[in-house]
Amino acid sequence: MIDLKLLQKDFETMSKKLQRKGVDVALLEQLKVKNEALKIAKAAFETLQAAQNAMSKEFGVYKREGKDITELKARVDANKIKVAEAIEVQRDAQEALETMAMAIPNVPDDSVPDGADEADNVELKKVLTPREFTFTPKEHWELAEENGWIDFERGVKLATSRFSVSFGMGARLERALINFMLDFNRERGFDEVSVPALVNRTALEGTGQLPKFEEDLYKMDGQELFLIPTAEVPVTNLYQDEILSADELPKRMTAYTSCFRKEAGAAGRDTRGMIRQHQFHKVELVAITTPQTSEIMFEQMVNCASDILTALELPHRLVNLCTGDLGFSAAHTTDIEVWLPGQNQYREISSISNTREFQARRAKIRYKNGKKNEMVNTLNGSSLAVGRTLVAIMENYQNEDGSIDIPEVLKPYLGM
């Protein structure tokens, strides 16, 4: 959630920044009005309630002293009605404010470039040079089918479109990648956690998937439980509604989970192959830090993900997401795109974001800074999307005869 106090204090600056994310000024003005209305409503209620409390205390004294309470009772009864009205007003004001505020995206950092969509993202750097092919490289689905690694039709048979099944070396490679990534992250100081794949509404509100993006989540029938779209949700919410001590920060975690997304807005995109599946494996990094150290952590996380690709000898590049491509909760995001020679383009394989206080404020994750409780900063990033890494391996390691070499670093994980 955005900082409403700051919006109140410096409306100009904040609204300008949010307008870059396409937030309507009129909406922000309404939000400001609602915030003020809530303050007034609260003050009104509290004054009445204070009177009520005082009279109730007096009531006790009267009874003890055996005084007549008729007059006092009349006063207290009259005030009670006013209190009830005031609390109603306050509750409505609170609800109206929250509904609106929860749908406002995070304020983008000044370093985020303006832009409409992914075409306006800014390349930061390239790592490794794509190899020269002496033949026309194939796309991954062709290679996957040729080698018997992935069966797209049987996935559809079992579930529906955008599901697939991995066989043999394809399945083993997925498992090897997961282990390799987790080990790699652990060596970089990220503790491994294993978390539920189902979470409740509060958790999803905490990280920003709800209330706005419910249509992209799989929801359990008749229960307030959702399949996680990313491990970021359960891992970040591990510390929801907690006050951490400064010396337990930063918290660095890594988790492997399956992720589930309806891909509601992606009809027609990447329909072929395993780039965009409803269920996919991902190894995630999550960090909880003080505001002062979050950018250092961000660099570490970007490097961690990039270094995994380097270790796998997969050419990739880093891009700074523009305002139009930036996610709801992020203050800024670096995407890592891996080179896919079959597609002849770079494709997203990791996304690392600093949400600063945005998620912390929603999920109420604070830390003790001396005597004061302050919001932590939360960061998350993939390291990496497993399916897409497998895609990248297939396309980059392919031979003319359609066979696929195995990256050196994965061989120990495959008993090779």
Add this chain to the structure above:
RNA sequence: GGACAAGUGGGUGAGUGGCUGAAACCACAUCCCUGCUAAGGAUGCGUACGGGUAACUGUACCGAGAGUUCGAAUCUCUCCUUGUCCA
């Protein structure tokens, strides 16, 4: 699935209608004493929002929600969680 019991602050745990935002103890923080590796003393020590330069102060919160009452941690109802017993 059924029966019973319980859910209080960082922890243990008191508290059955007003003097309780909550005793006591432990932990923690600062200071003092002592002086030696352990002990004694003083003070402080929940969260959120609002007012005040500040000292301080108002409101809410004792699993969650609703209700009874002038007044609820305490009574009633629903739900959740945990424990024990039974299937």
